[in-house]
Amino acid sequence: MRCGDSVIFIAGDCDHERPLLHEAVDEGAIAGQNAAAFPDVKPHPRRVAMSVTFSDPQIAVIGNVTQPDRKIGKLDFADQGRARVMNRNCGLLQVYGDPGSGCLIGAEMVGPSAEHIGHLLAWSVQQRQTVRSLLDMPFYHPTLEEGLRTALRDLCTQMNVAAAAAADTDQLEYGPCV
Ligand SMILES: Cc1cc2nc3c(=O)[nH]c(=O)nc-3n(C[C@H](O)[C@H](O)[C@H](O)COP(=O)(O)OP(=O)(O)OC[C@H]3O[C@@H](n4cnc5c(N)ncnc54)[C@H](O)[C@@H]3O)c2cc1C
Structure with a gap:
């Protein structure tokens, strides 16, 4: 200062x-x-940089969104379960990972409840959580946060990180499969 x-x-x-x-x-x-x-x-x-724009849909920008070698995981809200139920299924979430450490380093989102998902992401980045460890967190059904899980799973794939435990529950977004 x-x-x-x-x-x-x-x-x-x-x-x-x-x-x-x-x-x-x-x-x-x-x-x-x-x-x-x-x-x-x-x-x-x-603190980790975080900005929210209270537009409709909302916009959130979290942490490092410019690292050139960052890996990117995506979720399109067009087909996200809870967003469809709320008739708010418009928007995109991108989560960014550092290929060296496996940590979540940033995210950008345009979509429903970006202010709330943005906080979860900012807290995760500040705690230096790995993408894999975030997938071990609980995700309630049916919520918008299940869309975050989908984006994190995509990021795991892009980073060549196994997300085996998460795969077991991924189908729960659309109800339990037996
Ligand atoms: C329309 C708008 C929406 C915003 N929305 C958000 C938001 O949603 N979330 C968010 O986090 N931030 C938002 N901000 C930004 C936020 O308001 C500022 O970042 C914050 O107020 C900065 O605080 P400050 O103390 O630096 O300046 P200020 O809050 O601007 O305080 C400066 C003070 O100095 C006084 N002053 C100026 N010149 C003199 C002088 N010569 N003599 C005596 N006093 C003087 C001013 O009157 C003022 O009271 C928004 C800003 C605007 C304009």
């Missing part, structure tokens, strides 16, 4: 880094601590 090598510290929209309310609050705390501790200025960890 320090302005170059000066004794000026900037927080919030005026630094034009992350012009969002929760970021302005974090930046205020960081800038304030560093200004008070000057010249003992330290870098502080930042």
Whole structure:
């Protein structure tokens, strides 16, 4: 939050880094601590970047969406079970994985409840969860989050990561198969 090598510290929209309310609050705390501790200025960890646009459908952008070698898993909401029931089956979710670590690094979504799925994704990225470990999480039926599971499974395929345990329950999106 320090302005170059000066004794000026900037927080919030005026630094034009992350012009969002929760970021302005974090930046205020960081800038304030560093200004008070000057010249003992330290870098502080930042939360995973997250932005939500309250359009219809909503838009969410999470974490790192520009890494050139990222792998991409996709889900089209056109045929997603819960989205169809709600007549909100329009949109796309893309989840991004780092091929080296296997971690989820970011996501972009246009679709129903992007603000909520975006939070799940942001928390997962910040906890450095692998795509495979996320597929071990429970997914209730019938929910939009089952669409997230489909995208994560696609990402596993793109990353050549086995998702065997998840495969056992994947069909549950359309009801149990016997
Ligand atoms: C239409 C709109 C929608 C938004 N929606 C969202 C959203 O959904 N979610 C989200 O996280 N963020 C949203 N934002 C962004 C969010 O409002 C800002 O990121 C946040 O308010 C930045 O806080 P700040 O303290 O840096 O600046 P501000 O909140 O703008 O505060 C700056 C204050 O300084 C005052 N001021 C300016 N000049 C002077 C002066 N010379 N002397 C004294 N006082 C002065 C201003 O009057 C103002 O009160 C939205 C912004 C806009 C404009």
